[in-house]
Each structure stands twice: as structure tokens, then as C-alpha cells.
Amino acid sequence: MDPEYGIPEGYALPENITHSHSKRNLGEFRDIDLNIPTSEGPARPVLELDVHKNYGTLSEPVKLQPDSSQRNPLINVVFSRQDPNTSSHSPLSRQYKSIIAIAFVLTFLSNCVGHLIREPLFTTKVNIQKSFGSTTLQLAYLDIAYLASYSVGQFITPIVFPRSHIVMFVCFFHLLLGICHFLLFLLNNLSGFVVMYGITGFSCAILWLALYNDLHSWLPINYRMLLITFWCCAAELGLCVGIIMCAHVQTTTRWKVLFMITAAFNFLTFILLFTCYIKPKPNSGDSEQLEVYVPREKLFDPVNISKENYRNIVNGIKRIYHHAPVEVDVLPTIESSELVTSRSRIIKLCKCLGKKVGQFFKKTGKRISYIVRVHLDVMKRVKYLTLYTVGYTSLKSARNCFAFWISFYLTTNLKYSIQYGIYATLVFQLGSCAGSLIAGMLSKLVLQNYHLTSCSISAVSSLLMLSLMYFMDLGTIWKCFTYVFLVGLTTNCTEMLITTRGLKALCDQSLNEEEKDYSVSLGTTLSIANFLSVFQGYISIYIAHHFGWDKMFLYLTLMMLLSTGALGVPSRKEMERLKHPIL
Incomplete structure (x- = not known):
């Protein structure tokens, strides 16, 4: 065997070949030019090819010219050891940062558009009722279709879609959303709107959750949390911009024009993702390894990027299709010698x-049963998790119905203009943003060690804010805006404290593997709350339709009272434990 490829185990070097002899032979080639010519530019040193040959060790030969069919037409992969004396602002690192920046901006835009298009769905109910003659109870079917499909999308996203090409599937769902909103512009019946609302909810769930998971795979580890926090702000930005757009369009032109605008936004996002998005290299935990993607010519190359992304989509679909082991082909091969009729072919195809x-x-049933067993096991081991799930579900139902x-x-009831009604939704979102800031202040500055107690206190404040509906005169629009702002602030503060602090505190007290079980408990709570809030939302609108809006707000107040009681039990135990550590 050639010594430069190493010596396998069980073999020995000939006696006439020694290390000194090898060194002498290598010294004879010192004057040979080690630069090799390339067809794409000047000569390159052989050492830059990163061909590592260890004498006396077993290693496979390295292909200096990889198969052209396996090469990416957009990018080359360069592996090199990071030199501490090399500046971090080399052209290579600048190009890599440019790829990350472009990908992050495109995903930020996708998240913003995905939330922007949700507002026309919820702010056009008055116009839908006037155009189709629908009752208030029938309008509730729109929310049910959206929320139920949204929950299904959240559930199947991590199971179905491959992680490596997830942004291309997000691109496909932007195209689907554009088609759905264009159809909303043409439809003239409520049943068609219900179907389109369901498809929109399913797609929006995939947009947010898929992008959120994908960002963790390629964002720089040192700046990951900061960039993800900034990316999450795109959701609130999209909601606010969507509300302002709805307020102006619905009062100046036809209300259905909103769906044409949102369809155009989705088509534009689809084109940008499909023609400009380059998948960054997945980040590695090894700080000594610098792995980057380097474009051959330029970053903006729509034609080649589109071709590569198309191949990624096709390969991703094939990966989904061939994921489960299959014993037979979908289309069975039939020998030409076999005399079979068309009927037997159809029967054989149907059997396959x-x-x-x-x-x-x-396989899907086994996977679902496994997930259910994991959730049930965590609910048994985490003390008070069931109570927290009940409390969070009641809070989520009341908050969603109000929003x-x-x-x-x-x-309809207080006879304000459609524009003022839409601006009330904007004020609610601004209050939610303020609630998130207050939740962070409570957990970091005021109640650092009393996480469960802070959830209970915030729930009490949410209950008081909803109860003000019966004592506050909403005769002026500014009083309405103030009340809506306070409800958004308190309810979102409670929700943030429950998901980020309360559940984590419960897992820390009950389990050893806090991070893993916190993730499972969070998924359990969110899934149950999303599904049950759909039915509770229908109950609240049923009450409003048959018994009046005052009774509906009374029902929301009772839901918040139930939430406060469920969150109060663990907080009382926390106070006793901190006062008496021995117990």
C-alpha cells in the first residue's frame, strides 16, 4: 500500500523504509513547486486543499475533485482551522455574515407578513355580517376554523416537515396563503370564508413555529437569543401594521380590497424567499472549527438560487415520502410475460x-400515543401542573375572546365607527407589549424568588381589569381605549409569567431533568389550552348571541376567577416553603 495513505492494522513497513529514510526522500522534493493551477483562477497551494495525510494511520483517500453531480452550484464548502492571529474581519467571514444577514432579514419579513395578514380576518366581521347577513353565532365559526386549524398546524409541524429545508416549505405556504386570500376577495358566502380561514390558520401556525425552530439551527450561537428576541418582535410589528392598514382601507374603499393587499404581500414574500434565500451552514458547537458557505460569484443570483431551492423542495418531499419503511412500491412492477388484465392491475395497485x-x-398512531404517554407522565410527576394547565386554559380563553x-x-353595541373599533385592537396589542415588559421586570427585579406568587398576583390584576366592565363608563372612546389597554397589559403579563416562570419553577421543584421536562410541560399546557380555548370561545359567543353581551363578559370574568383560583394554590405552597425551608 502507498505509505501516504497510511498503513492498515496488521501490516508492517518494510525494513528498508525507515523514518530517516522517509525524511531524506521528502527532502529531495523541497524545491518542487507545490502550487497547482486551477481552471477558475490563479494557482493555489496544495496545503489549502486541506488534505490531511497522517503517516502510519489508517485513512481513506481524499477525492481532490468531487463528483460534479454532487456539487452545489451556488456554494463551496471550505473547512479550515481558525487561526488566532487571523483577523475575524476577513473576506471569508464577511461573506458568511452577509449570508446570515440576508437569511435573517427574509425570515423576519416572513414572520411579519404572517402576522400582518391575520388582522383582516378578525377586523372584517362587521362587514362580513352586513354583506352576508350572518348572525353573531355564525361569525364564531370563523374563529373556530382559524384556531382549530392553527392548533393542528402546531401539532404536526415538527413531525412532518424536514428541518433541513424548512424555509422552502414556509415559502410554499406563503404561496398558498396568497391564493387563499385572493379567493377571499372573490367569495360571496360565509361557508367559503370558513374554509379559507381554516387554511389560513393552518398555514400561519407552520410559518411561525417552523421558522422559530429553524433559526436555532443556523444563527450564531453567541448572538442567537438576541436575534431570536428581535425576530419575535416582527410578530407584534406585523400585527400593529396590519391593524393600521385595516383601519384605513376599510374606511376609504371596499373592505374586500384588504384581501387583495394581503395576497400581494404573500406573493411578494414567496418570490423573495424562493429567489434570494440561501440556507446558511448549520452552526456547530466546536469553536475551533470554522465552517462557512462561500458563494462562487455573488450573493444575489435569483436564477441559480431558484434552481437550488427547487431541488431542495423536491428532495424534501421525497424525504417525507420515503421516511416510513415500505415493503412494496406504490406502483408495483409487473413482468411483461405476465398476462394480466386492467382489472387485476387496478386491484393490485389498490392493495399496495x-x-x-x-x-x-x-406509524402515526404509534407516534401520537408515544407523545401522549410522555405528556401524561410529565403531568403525573410535576406537582400542580394540572392546576396550572386549567389556570392557563381559562386565561387563554378569556383573553382570546376579548381580543x-x-x-x-x-x-355594534356602543355604536362607534369601524375605524375606532379597529384602533381598539391596536391599543390592545400595545397593552400586550407593555405587559411583556412588566412581566420581565416582575421576574427580574421585584419577585425574583417568588415566581408562582407573581403569576397569582398578575392573575388577580387581570380579574380586576375584566370586572371593571361593569363599573366603568365607556361613553367616550378614550375611556374605551384606556380600558382595552389595561386588559391587554394585565392578561398578557399573566400569560408571559405562566409560560416563562411559573412552569419552569414547577419543573425545578419536582424533576431532575428540568430543561427537557420544562419543554414537554410547556408543550402540554399550550396544546391543551389551544384546543380547549376553541370550544370555550364558542360558548362565550353562544352566550352573547342568546343572552346578551353583558352575560358574555360575566362569563369571561368567571373564567378569570377560575384561573386565579387555580394559580393561587401553588403560590400559597410556595410562600409556605420559602418561609419554612425545612418543611
Whole structure:
């Protein structure tokens, strides 16, 4: 065997080949030019090819010219050891940062557009009722379709879609959203709107959750949390911009023009993602390894990027299709010598398809049962997790119902203009932003060691704010805006404290693997709350339709009272434990 490829185990070097002899032979080639010519530019040193040959060790030969069919037409992968004496602002690192910056801006835009298009769905209820003659109870089907589909999208996103090409699937759902909103502009019946609302909710769930998971795979580790926090602000930005857009468009032109505008936004986002997005290299925990993608010519190359992204989508679909082990092909091969009729071909094809569908449902059922067992196991081991789930579900139901219907209530019952009703939704979102800041201050500055107690105190304040509906005169629009702002502030503060502090404190007290079980408990709480809030939201609108809006706000107050009681039990135990550490 050639010594430069190493010596396998069980073999020895010939006696006439020694280390000194090898050194002498290598010294004879000192004057040879080690630069090799390339067809794409000047000569390059051989050492830059990163061909590591260890004498006396077993290693596989390195292909200096990889197969052209396996090469990426957009990028080259360069592996090199980071030199501490080399400046971090080299051209290589600048290009890598440019790729990350472009990808981050595109995902930021996608998140913003995904939330911007949600507002026309909830702020056009008055116009839908006037155009279609629908009742208030029938309008509730729109929210049910959206929220139920949103929950389904959250559930299946991590199971179905491959992580490596997730942004390309997000790109596809932007195209789907554009088509759906264009159809909303053409439809003239409530049932069609319900179907389109369901598809929109399903797609929006995938947009947010898929991008949120994908960002963790390629953002720089040192700046990951800061950039993800900034990326999450795109959601609030999109909501605020969408509300302002709805307020102006609905009062100046036809209300259905909103759906044409949102369809245009989705088509534009689809084009930008498909023609400009380059997948950054997945980040590595090894700080000594610098792995980057370097474009061959330029970063902006829509034609080649589109071709590569198209291949990524096709490969991702094939990966999903071939993920489950299949014993037979979908289309069975039939020998030409076999004399079979068309009927037998159809029967054989149906059997194969039926077997494949059965395998899919069997594997999906096993996966769902495993997830359910994990959730149930965590709920048994984490003390008070069931109470916290009940409290969070009641809070989520009351908050969603208030946010979705306050604009409709101000317009139809208090006789404010449609524009003022839409601006009330904007004020609610601003109050939610302020609530997030207050939640951070409570957890970091005021109640550092009393996380469960802070959740209980915030829940009491939310209960008091909702109760003010019966004592506060909403005769002026500024009083309405103030009340809506306070409700958004207190309810969102409570929600943030429960998800970020309360559940984490429960897991820290009950389990050893806090991080893993916190993630599972958070998923359990969110899933149950999302599904149950759909039905509780329907109950609240049913009460408003048959018994009046006052009874509906009374029902929301009772839901907040239930939430406060459920969150109060763990906080009382926390106070006793901190006062008596021995117990």
C-alpha cells in the first residue's frame, strides 16, 4: 500500500523504509513547486486543499475533485482551522455574515407578513355580517376554523416537515396563503370564508413555529437569543401594521380590497424567499472549527438560487415520502410475460396503496400515543401542573375572546365607527407589549424568588381589569381605549409569567431533568389550552348571541376567577416553603 495513505492494522513497513529514510526522500522534493493551477483562477497551494495525510494511520483517500453531480452550484464548502492571529474581519467571514444577514432579514419579513395578514380576518366581521347577513353565532365559526386549524398546524409541524429545508416549505405556504386570500376577495358566502380561514390558520401556525425552530439551527450561537428576541418582535410589528392598514382601507374603499393587499404581500414574500434565500451552514458547537458557505460569484443570483431551492423542495418531499419503511412500491412492477388484465392491475395497485396507507396510519398512531404517554407522565410527576394547565386554559380563553370580539362589540353595541373599533385592537396589542415588559421586570427585579406568587398576583390584576366592565363608563372612546389597554397589559403579563416562570419553577421543584421536562410541560399546557380555548370561545359567543353581551363578559370574568383560583394554590405552597425551608 502507498505509505501516504497510511498503513492498515496488521501490516508492517518494510525494513528498508525507515523514518530517516522517509525524511531524506521528502527532502529531495523541497524545491518542487507545490502550487497547482486551477481552471477558475490563479494557482493555489496544495496545503489549502486541506488534505490531511497522517503517516502510519489508517485513512481513506481524499477525492481532490468531487463528483460534479454532487456539487452545489451556488456554494463551496471550505473547512479550515481558525487561526488566532487571523483577523475575524476577513473576506471569508464577511461573506458568511452577509449570508446570515440576508437569511435573517427574509425570515423576519416572513414572520411579519404572517402576522400582518391575520388582522383582516378578525377586523372584517362587521362587514362580513352586513354583506352576508350572518348572525353573531355564525361569525364564531370563523374563529373556530382559524384556531382549530392553527392548533393542528402546531401539532404536526415538527413531525412532518424536514428541518433541513424548512424555509422552502414556509415559502410554499406563503404561496398558498396568497391564493387563499385572493379567493377571499372573490367569495360571496360565509361557508367559503370558513374554509379559507381554516387554511389560513393552518398555514400561519407552520410559518411561525417552523421558522422559530429553524433559526436555532443556523444563527450564531453567541448572538442567537438576541436575534431570536428581535425576530419575535416582527410578530407584534406585523400585527400593529396590519391593524393600521385595516383601519384605513376599510374606511376609504371596499373592505374586500384588504384581501387583495394581503395576497400581494404573500406573493411578494414567496418570490423573495424562493429567489434570494440561501440556507446558511448549520452552526456547530466546536469553536475551533470554522465552517462557512462561500458563494462562487455573488450573493444575489435569483436564477441559480431558484434552481437550488427547487431541488431542495423536491428532495424534501421525497424525504417525507420515503421516511416510513415500505415493503412494496406504490406502483408495483409487473413482468411483461405476465398476462394480466386492467382489472387485476387496478386491484393490485389498490392493495399496495391500502397497505401503504395502513402503514402510515399505524406509524402515526404509534407516534401520537408515544407523545401522549410522555405528556401524561410529565403531568403525573410535576406537582400542580394540572392546576396550572386549567389556570392557563381559562386565561387563554378569556383573553382570546376579548381580543377577537372587542372591535365588533364597540362597533355594534356602543355604536362607534369601524375605524375606532379597529384602533381598539391596536391599543390592545400595545397593552400586550407593555405587559411583556412588566412581566420581565416582575421576574427580574421585584419577585425574583417568588415566581408562582407573581403569576397569582398578575392573575388577580387581570380579574380586576375584566370586572371593571361593569363599573366603568365607556361613553367616550378614550375611556374605551384606556380600558382595552389595561386588559391587554394585565392578561398578557399573566400569560408571559405562566409560560416563562411559573412552569419552569414547577419543573425545578419536582424533576431532575428540568430543561427537557420544562419543554414537554410547556408543550402540554399550550396544546391543551389551544384546543380547549376553541370550544370555550364558542360558548362565550353562544352566550352573547342568546343572552346578551353583558352575560358574555360575566362569563369571561368567571373564567378569570377560575384561573386565579387555580394559580393561587401553588403560590400559597410556595410562600409556605420559602418561609419554612425545612418543611
